[in-house]
Amino acid sequence: MSMKYLTAKLAQQIDEELMNQAGAFSIDQLMELAGLACAQALARVYDKKRYPNVLVCCGPGNQGGDGLVAARHLGMFGYTPTIFMPKPGSKDIYQPMRQYEDQDYPPSNDTSALRDALSSSNVILDAIFGFSFKGPIRSPFDSALPLLSGSRLPIVSVDIPSGWDVEEGNVEGVGLQPDVLVSLTAPKLGVRSFNGRHFLGGRFIPKTLEEKFELNLPEYPGSDQILELKE
Amino acid sequence: MSMKYLTAKLAQQIDEELMNQAGAFSIDQLMELAGLACAQALARVYDKKRYPNVLVCCGPGNQGGDGLVAARHLGMFGYTPTIFMPKPGSKDIYQPMRQYEDQDYPPSNDTSALRDALSSSNVILDAIFGFSFKGPIRSPFDSALPLLSGSRLPIVSVDIPSGWDVEEGNVEGVGLQPDVLVSLTAPKLGVRSFNGRHFLGGRFIPKTLEEKFELNLPEYPGSDQILELKE
Numbered sequence: 001m002s003m004k005y006l007t008a009k010l011a012q013q014i015d016e017e018l019m020n021q022a023g024a025f026s027i028d029q030l031m032e033l034a035g036l037a038c039a040q041a042l043a044r045v046y047d048k049k050r051y052p053n054v055l056v057c058c059g060p061g062n063q064g065g066d067g068l069v070a071a072r073h074l075g076m077f078g079y080t081p082t083i084f085m086p087k088p089g090s091k092d093i094y095q096p097m098r099q100y101e102d103q104d105y106p107p108s109n110d111t112s113a114l115r116d117a118l119s120s121s122n123v124i125l126d127a128i129f130g131f132s133f134k135g136p137i138r139s140p141f142d143s144a145l146p147l148l149s150g151s152r153l154p155i156v157s158v159d160i161p162s163g164w165d166v167e168e169g170n171v172e173g174v175g176l177q178p179d180v181l182v183s184l185t186a187p188k189l190g191v192r193s194f195n196g197r198h199f200l201g202g203r204f205i206p207k208t209l210e211e212k213f214e215l216n217l218p219e220y221p222g223s224d225q226i227l228e229l230k231e
Numbered sequence: 232m233s234m235k236y237l238t239a240k241l242a243q244q245i246d247e248e249l250m251n252q253a254g255a256f257s258i259d260q261l262m263e264l265a266g267l268a269c270a271q272a273l274a275r276v277y278d279k280k281r282y283p284n285v286l287v288c289c290g291p292g293n294q295g296g297d298g299l300v301a302a303r304h305l306g307m308f309g310y311t312p313t314i315f316m317p318k319p320g321s322k323d324i325y326q327p328m329r330q331y332e333d334q335d336y337p338p339s340n341d342t343s344a345l346r347d348a349l350s351s352s353n354v355i356l357d358a359i360f361g362f363s364f365k366g367p368i369r370s371p372f373d374s375a376l377p378l379l380s381g382s383r384l385p386i387v388s389v390d391i392p393s394g395w396d397v398e399e400g401n402v403e404g405v406g407l408q409p410d411v412l413v414s415l416t417a418p419k420l421g422v423r424s425f426n427g428r429h430f431l432g433g434r435f436i437p438k439t440l441e442e443k444f445e446l447n448l449p450e451y452p453g454s455d456q457i458l459e460l461k462e
Binding site: 026028029032033036039040043044073076077203204220222223225 | 236257259260263264267270274275306307308434435451453454456
């Protein structure tokens with residue numbers, strides 16, 4: 001039995017069950033483990049000596065929260081994270097970076113600031129859009145995405161590369177082209193054809209939930225929080 | 232400069248700064264990372280094939296919460312955790328095990344149940360007393376600790392072996408004798424003479440806090456959440 005690729009609806013349903021039914025994880029718990037997995041996957045591929053400066057791009061939702069937790073962990077690992085977060089979020093998800101260096105990150109949609117940040121970055125962590133993304137890409141992201149792509153920096157995308165349809169993939173051709181993908185809990189339908197390095201993270205799905213949705217997740221090695229998927 | 236061993240007061244102060252000042256971590260975030268570190272340290276030493284059954288002993292405070300998070304992670308790693316929790320806690324810290332197998336763990340002070348659990352366990356995770364422990368050992372733990380010691384099972388203690396004075400160590404001689412110790416954030420004064428395998432976990436102290444308290448923490452390897460201390 002092969003691993004299941006999730007529809008947007010099923011991804012949403014699993015998220016809700018994790019937070020409302022199967023033992024009620026708090027969003028802090030899920031985000032902590034998801035963000036840690038993203039940071040560890042980036043660190044596995046991009047050594048901090050050669051790629052010390054990470055531009056962490058965050059959307060206004062939970063995906064952006066994962067990115068901020070990842071940024072804090074990357075800081076703990078010895079990287080220098082810079083946050084690009086052009087749109088404010090509605091919840092407490094912007095706390096994690098303050099935890100790292102006691103500093104606020106006011107949302108900024110300053111294109112020239114983004115250009116500057118890109119010019120001093122070695123790798124991008126893309127945590128802009130997640131599995132609840134529905135196109136088209138709206139402002140301010142419509143101007144940011146081409147800049148990220150144009151930078152030619154390596155990109156690590158979280159869950160679904162920003163700009164891709166969650167189920168159809170990069171059909172519009174306007175999405176980012178990541179080198180590395182970190183699928184959280186299980187990969188989404190839209191990334192079936194992704195052929196870069198592909199990691200699984202979010203090792204928190206209870207067995208009951210995995211069986212209920214027939215996810216057929218592969219076995220993580222030892223006590224690792226990430227697992228690299230091979231063809 | 233060598234690593235600082237913490238007084239009970241300083242450990243308390245660091246905890247408070249983490250939760251109230253330095254970016255205000257939530258208790259869920261701290262517990263998730265602490266519990267993960269404990270589970271990973273146990274897994275590093277006790278292979279799940281030879282030591283599949285872990286008796287996780289939890290106190291009523293935050294230390295017990297770390298133990299429950301560790302139990303959930305141990306379950307994810309493929310161990311079979313059993314919880315011994317004789318005294319109810321006051322907060323939400325008992326959620327994590329429900330997250331693992333959708334099951335409640337009513338506090339039980341049933342000595343024969345503990346004997347049974349011990350007879351089918353391969354290793355003990357001791358998360359009973361933490362850095363806020365002040366002796367003497369009271370009921371129901373005064374009867375539980377001798378049973379744990381008498382089992383001759385290997386013991387992994389979290390932060391401070393249960394029954395030890397946080398600053399003076401096992402001065403009363405009534406504490407557990409762990410084979411493995413996981414110190415969270417930084418070791419406490421009482422474990423200076425501990426000579427088993429000693430891990431550091433809780434990789435979340437911001438640089439500013441580390442410097443303020445002159446902790447001189449050693450550098451964790453790569454993106455690991457635990458670090459083994461060597462003499």
